[in-house]
Every structure is written in structure tokens, then in C-alpha cells.
Amino acid sequence: MDQLRADVTEKKLTPQESKWDTEELAILEKLKVYGRTVTGSDAIYSSEGITFLAEVAFRPNNPDSSREALRCLANALYLDRQTVQYFTDAGYVEKASEAYRSENVDDEFLLGRVLFFSTTFANDDNLLNKWVNEHHLVENNIAAISRHASAYAAAASTISLAVPMMQTMALQDTLKLLYTLTTKLSDVSTILGPTIPHLLSLLSSLPLQSPPLQAPTHHILDALSNISPTTQDSQTSYFPPSNPTLHISKILKILDKSAVLPASSRGTTADDFDTYAASLLKLLIEIYPFSPDSVKQLLRETLLPSEKERSSPLGSQNSTTLPARLLRLASSPATTNTRIILQTLLFVISDEDPVKFVKNVGYGHASGYLMMRGIPVPSEALEETAEDGGKSSGKRINPITGQYLDDELRDIEASGLRGLEGMTDEEKEMEAEKLFVLFERLNRTGVINVENPVRTAMQEGRFEEIKSDDEDSDDDDDDDDEAGKGKGKGKAKA
Template sequence: MATAEFLPAEKLRRVGKLVDELRDDFEHINLLPHERNAYMEQLKVFGRNPDNADPIFTPQGIEILTHHSFHSTSPTTSKAALQCLANALLSKPPTRQMFVDLGYSERAVGRLRKPKKDDEFLMSRILFLTSYGTSQSFEKLIDKHRLADHINDNIERHAKNKRPTSKDDEALSETLKLLFNVTHFCPTRTKPFSKSISPIMKILARRPVVTPPLLAPINFLINSLINMDFEDKSLINSNLKPCVEALISILDVALRTYGDTELDATVTPLLTLLKRLAKVSPPPVIAAMKASLLPDPPKKGFISKDPALLHVRLMDYLTNPRSTSLYDGISSLFFELSGGDVSKLTGEFGLGFSSGFLMTRNMQIPAKNSSVRSSVASVSDESAKSARSVDLTGMRKSLPSLPNDRSKMVAKRRTQEQAGEKLMVLFDRLKMTDITNYDDPRMQAAAKSMVVELDSEDEGI
């Protein structure tokens, strides 16, 4: 009879009996190896669904599982116990502190050294789960038990594996998740993990881009680099350029593949990593990033709108924002690629984009753009009535001579655009506060397909 077919009371009784049998064996060693294996396998199956399996999740149940996990001489019993323990820590968070209190974290770290089959996956997952809501001291595990060394060695081993299996990728994913959490919760201990930077970049550069592109382990490879210390550039130079090229290819495919509601969780970490790499990359890599990500200077008033081009799609997410996180990620990346120079940013993208970005970060608009800055500050400023206009893409073009009634329409349209630009800035500044919740009208308009192009006869207005 399958475990799923047991009535709740019967399942609870059987789980309790199995725990009692294994507890007696724990104390007196009165089971034969095949009996112990069979009991532990049954308990593992029952524990997959935590309902009516309460005896597993008690301090006594966790102690029994932990004992058989780390002390059993049978690989079969140890593996089943570890799987049951990992499932318990996942489904019942209070059991994580129970495991930490038993003092077996150091043993789990020790089994990450040249791990046997399945040990990397199971030990990494158990340690990863104890990073949430427990008193686990990862600083101690790093300083005294060589956690960083073992993780570095395992990632290096994966980087040398040119034909990884699905099992290999599962183990790598768990190691990377543990790496991310440790560097996130222990920011003062990121340097010991720096040896993993180059192997991670090597794996990213070597993996083909698939659709969808941000499945495991690619997403975990990206996340694991975000918290890393890139101060020692000798650790990144050898694999930096091919890694950046791979990341840009992943970004290109991701923007084609994922819907607007998925982009926050999938693409934002990728943009964050590209921005961090832009800070430490040498000029040739920066030039390659700019060539792929930034729009070309407009030629004779023409701006490409071909959606097949990556930079066109990135600009579309800026001018028609669907997500605050995505907007901030792209704009911050562009600012970094401009060398963190406000003048270069405004020169390449115009004030329509740049003013909102700068003002949300309390940065001054360059003095050479003071006339435009005045128009943002006050739509009634007479300097806004100059003979040249700045549209939202940054293009500057002279206004044609028009009849008097046409001139009035032009003036009215210009005033509306200036007011709109001022509102863009105000909404961007409001996004950075916690004063109130609001719906950004730009995002509402984009969601309802209300964004329209100007008629050809209106160009330049």
C-alpha cells in the first residue's frame, strides 16, 4: 500500500512507530543493516509530505535523523537519513535550529571536502537552509572549518567538467545558493571566496545560451557573483571578457523571452552584475559593453527603432517603464557605462532620460544644460522658449518657421512636453520614498498600450 493512500491517523501511527524503532536502534543497535535501511527509506517517503508526520519534526526525530546521517556506516542508510533531514529542514523551519543546536554543522562542512556522490548536494542544501532563522555562525565555519576552501574547490571542479550531467548541475546549484547566502549574510567574509570568481566566470562563458536563458544553474552563477569582492583584478581578467559577452547574450535572449511580470526576478540581478563588472573592467571590455548596450549616436535626425536590436529594447524599457526595478537597473547600468560622468550621460541620452535618473539620486544637472534644467524646474521659464528643442531621446533639432496659428500649436505642445517632463521627474523622485503607494501613469499607459508615436507632421514639436 503506497504511503499516499494511508488515512491521516494510520500514517501518523506508522511514522511514530518507525521513529521509535530507529530511536531504539540509535540507543542499542538492535536492527540488522537491511532492516535499518528499509525503515529509513520508509521514513524518508513519509517525510516528503509533512502532513501527519509530526514525529519526524520533533527534537528527538531530528536527532535520530542526524545521528544516522553522520554516523551510519551504511551509505544507503546515511543517504536516506540525509534526504529525510533535508526535507524536514525545508518543510518545517523550526527544525533548522534543532539541527544547529546538535552541533553537526561542522561535520556537514567537513563532508564538503572532496565530497562523495550526493554529498555536495545534500550538505550544501542542509547548510543553506540553516542560513535562515537560526543562530548558525558561518563566520566560525569559514574561519575554523574551511567552508570557503571547500566551496572554492568544488566550484573549481565543476569548472573543469566539460560535460556536466543534470546531477552535476543540481549539486552546483546548491553550492552556489549556499555561496550567495553566506556572502550576503556575512559581507565581511567575502574575500575568502574570491578564488571562485574566475571559475564561475569560466562556467558562464562556456555554457550555451538556451531558451529560457536564466534557468538553474545560470541564474545561481549570476547571483553568486553579485556579492563578490572584485578588488583583486588578477582574479577576474582571464575570463572577464568572454563572461561579459555571455552575460550580454543572456540579457538579449531574456528580454525576448520573459514577460514583463517576470523580468524583475530574472533580469534585474543580471543588470546588477553587469553594472558591477563595468566598474572593474578595462577599457576594451567597457568599449565592447557600450557597443552592445548603448544606442549609436543619431545620424541626420534618424534613430533606429528596430526591436531586434538589444539597445532599442533597453531604451524602450526606459521610455515606457513597466517595472521600477528594471528601470533602475538599466538606468544605473547606462550611468556606469558613461563612466559615472553626469555630463556624458546627459550628452548621450538627453535630459528627458537623464534628469529623472539624476534627480532621484540627488545629483545636479550639468551647468551647460542649465537652460534645460530651468525648464524642468519651472515650465513657465522664458528660457524654455529658445529656438531649439530637446526631445525625450536626446535629439536636438531646430524648429521650422511656421504660420502664426501653427506657432501657437507648437508653443502649446512644447509647454505640454515640458510639463510632462517635470511630472516624470516628480514621479521618479516619489518612487524613491515610502510616503505613499501610487500607480506610475507611464507604467499604466504602457500596460494599456496607450503610448503612441507622433505623426510625421508633428515631428520636432
């Protein structure tokens, strides 16, 4: 740092020559390496060090040294939040906001990163408003995103044209800065609404990635999910009059490719859904109320089980359709981040009607969410009725599993399981005892508090005592296990 100060001072007294630039750049490159660790780099991480590096970074007419100083600053702001305070207090965020208008992708990448750390870690929201209102922070951010949208659209229309890696890196930091602005600014829809058409253009131009929710796709979805389309211009951007489903179709393709259960408890690409999909799901929830009928219909047809899927229990492991995978994800213990928001999405596209919700996904999938939200379930939701298409064919639906009852009986018969009419008296007794024990154990957990149906049947006299041929009636008195507490052997009366 002393060498750099001496070099800068000497350059002020001596006409600028190329050798000074070369020496200064070499010093800055060494500082960048040393500054990658905080320990032993006090000269960089002090208030004086940050101030001096910022002076070099925003000095005009020396772009190479300025960018190298910005790299040193970016490392420092990332590794030590106290340096953000030094940088902010000295007024350099204002200079970074002004410089951010540069159309050079190297400048955009570095300034975008510095501004992202400054806005994310800054404690004073009044300063953020100052940067936006007086130093064009939002304006320059929107301009940068617009340039990227044009570049990616051109690349998508020309097979041989590829977007340079540096431009992709600049886009990612610009999108991260935008996301921070969406979380900290008030009246986000008005201030940042103009970014929506550019973000949607980027999303349409990007090819489906593998995994599909990697950067920059998930950065775009992060920002979009925080900008509610409350204005007419925003809604027109989402739903172009010539093709209202254009952008929603792309979003649903991303969801389809990403909606897979984690392969294991260890990190896999499948875990990306729970890590990154929350913004995608939140975005669909946000735009559904503003969607035209054609888009709402597409969402229902794509995300809710079809009548064909009711030949098996909804969400069956045997089904690979998107609705089945979503139901499994919504009930999986592995999806800790997305389970509730996914259930909310299915509830929202059921028009937030608990009866429709139960009929769409089955009470087994809907009950936990409705209970958590404190939403009562009307009795008609548990009737054995089908959707309109099912009623015309005379099929009834099991309201718990969502499966057609005829297909459920077929599956039971195919599995070799028998109904009560195929059981002996002893087998009926064993099943009654098992049921009694299960209900007693469930009640003791405190999770539910329901009347044991076996106990109720006994109290109502619907059980009668039976005896085996080789046993006396007195033997029943010895049956004192848990299942038999308070009851003797018996069979259900018809």
C-alpha cells in the same frame, strides 16, 4: 520513528546484516513521504525527531540510509524553520560542513541543500564564522565548485559528453550555498575571491540557455555579483591578458538574449529579465571600474546607442538593438525590480557624468534618474550638439529625444504635421489653448511646478486679440472655459 529507533537499537546489539539495512531504508523512505507535510508529522519535526534523523544521517558506513535521512532532514529544514534551530543547536551543521568535502554528487547535493537552509535561516552569524573557520565550510564549497568547473569544461570540449542531471542539481545547491555565504560573510572579496575563476569557467562552459537566465546561469551571476573584484587575482580572472573581453562577451550575450519586455502582465519567459537580471546588471556595474580600456570600450559600444540609431528617437519601438531595448526596459512600468539598476548601469558606463549621460541616452530617458539621485543637469547637457562623430558631419541633436534634428524634421514632414507657419490663426489659437490647459493640469498634479509658457506670453504682450468676420468683439466675453480663464482669443505675435 519508533520503528526506526528500534531498528537502529537492534543493529547496535546485533551484527550488521543486509536485511537490517533494507528494513531501515524502507522505513526512512516512508518517513520521507510523510515528512513532506508538517501536519501530522510531529514525530519528525520535534527536536528529538531532528536529532535522531541527524544521528542516522551522519552515521558512518551506511551511505544509503544516511542519504535517505538527509532527504528527510532537507524537507524538514525547508518546511519548518524551527527545525533549523534544532539542527543547529545540536551541533550537526559542523558535522555537515565536515562531510561536505565528499566528492560524491549525491552527498554534495543533499549536504549542500542542508547547509544552504542552515546558513540561510541561522540567526547567529558567529556560528557561521565558526563553521567557516573551524569546519572548512568555505574551503569545501570552493572545492566543489572547482570540480564542477572541470566537469563542465570537459563536457563543453567534447560534443558527445553530457553532464549528468544529478551533477547539475548538486551544482545548483552548491551555488545557492555560495550566494548565502556572499551575503553573510565579511571581507567577501578575500574569503570568496578564489571562487571567481571557477565561476567564470562555468559561465563560459555553459551553452546559452532558453530562457538565458535560468538555473544554473542565474545562480552563477548571483554569486559573482556579490564578490567585488578588488584583488589583482580576481581582475586577472575577469580579464585574461590574452583575451580581456572573453568573459565579458559571454555576459553581454546573456544580457542580449534576456533583455526583452514582458509580453503581457501574465507570467511569461520574457518576465525572467525583471526576475533574474538584477544580478547580471549589478555585476556589470561592479566590474566596470576595474575594467581595462578595451573592456570599457566594448561595454559602451554594446550598451549605449550608436550614431546610426539617432535617425530615430533613442529607445524607439521600431528599433530592435540591445541599447534600444535597454532604454525601453529602463522606462517600462513592468520592470519594477530592474528599472533603477539598469539606469544606474547606463549612468556608470557614461562615467557617472550627467552631461555624458544625457548626451548618450537623451534627456527624456535620463531626467527621472538624475532627479531621483538629486544630480543637477548642467546647461550644456541640453545644448543641440552631437557627439564627436556628429559634429564632424554638422548634425545637431535634439537633447530630449537624442534624435538628429534633421531626421526629426523629416519625420514631422512625413507624418503630415505642420509647423506654425502652416497654420491659420484659428488653428494657432486652438493649439495655444490646448497647451495652456495641459500646463495648468500638470502644475495642479504637484509633479512639477513650472511657469505656464502661454500665460507668460500673454503677460508679456505677445498675444493680440483677433476677431472672426461674423462675430462682434463682445463675443469674446463669453469664452469662459478652462482654457480661456484669464485670457481672450488671440494669436501669437511674431
